[in-house]
Amino acid sequence: MGLLIRLGEAEDVPLLRTLGMLEDFADPAVEALDRIDRHAAALVWLTRRSDEPRVRQLIDAVTREDSAAVRDLLLPRSGAAADPPPAPWPVPVARLAEVVRLDGLLRTYPQDTALVGLATRLLATMADTFVHGPRFPDYSRPMPLYEAVVAGAHRLVPDLDAHATLVSLAVDLYCGAGAVLDWPPGRREELLDALGGLLDRPAWAAVAAQAAEGGGGEVGDVLRARWIRRTGRRPFARRGGPDPFRLEVVVTDPAVRGLVETRILADGLPLVASLFPIGVGEHPRALLDRGLLRAGAEPREVKLAWPHCGEGCCGALHVTIRREGHHVVWDGWQGVQGPQPGALRFDAVAYDAEISRAAQDREWEWQAHTTALLIAQGLRDRPEVLAAWDCGDVSAHPAWDDPGTVVVSFRHGPGLGSGTQVPDGPRLSFEWLVPDDGSPPQAQADSAIRRLAAGDPRFLADLRHARREDAEALGFPWPGEEEA
Structure with a gap:
């Protein structure tokens, strides 16, 4: 198996697929197949890791090359309006796409709107860099999948979710993992132009504009639409040839994570x-x-x-x-x-x-982000607000799960306020949530600092990170054990 992992060739695929059916050989067989035949590797990987009936049915349909059955299993049609949606596939997205040969399935059924929507979502997930990096190495044909998704994107129903997903794909093609694939000269720019032209159409623009103004939707929809408004043109605003040095501040879809990062482009x-x-x-x-x-x-x-x-x-x-x-x-x-x-x-x-x-260029910022910056700066300008209670090390940022809420974090420990804390002494970490009240960021920041200055901030916030013995030593009840 060690030799096959390093030196295996296409003629070894049948042998490796057979060895992969044996429990002790499954992982090295997948490792060897990943280098030779990604599709066979994904099939072995999936076969060994799930006994769920619909996964077995999918494997059977793929094995007998029944593309219609594969499509129907991927996109089960709801029998009634009250039927719950199917559970997510218990499979990493790149492995699932490889098993079903997703780009080929799209070419077989180019008019299937639901299939285009699924492929668009799976591709956006594959391109996500936050957890373990992009999953393109687990998919053998990422560029044909991009091409098939962009070619079918005009069939999607213009709604907020589809608009945000297409913007995410465009950002990725411009300055993310999709940009460093081995594209033929000019092809990446052609795909970006196609996406930009689609999202410029009135039906797509109206979706984001209506949601950004409130439109009777959820708060999360408003934040997402405003993110589209801030981010939507950046991937398409190219200025002739590539710049030798370019900086782009990118905010990811707030419905997914709302991560803020600085992307550096060279040529x-x-x-x-x-x-x-x-x-x-x-x-x-x-x-x-x-x-x-x-x-x-x-x-x-x-x-x-x-x-x-x-x-x-x-x-x-x-x-x-x-x-x-x-x-x-x-x-x-x-x-x-x-x-x-x-x-x-x-x-x-x-x-x-x-x-x-x-x-x-602060166009990428949103209200909670600006509020967080002002709170953090205000507390640094007035260190006595927290130092009076032996608190410090303050930071503030929008919440991961609610980009409209600010999380103010600080620590407490004997001597922290005066700078005399013992290095290994007890310390506690607190978080205080500041929801958006609709007022301007500066007003919200001033209000938050006044509340912190009005009393002991440790009892305004929640204890989040600590050793149990430190909490007990400093007289704070362990979360969940507070007295009624």
């Missing part, structure tokens, strides 16, 4: 997606607001990206930035996954101008 291609595909770019507050990308005579090491599991688990992407005459040089790369890149050299005047432009 039109994103560096993080090329060099550290399991990571996301650093927040603009670090790279732009704190000026970490500015170049000086003294070299500065800068973290450009991190993985969702944290730097201590899977590392991070670092580069050393310095000014050298009329150029800014990036070299000394650390954490690169794959071949080590050479030094990048940028014209210093153009480089400084691009950083200034990106730092001043």
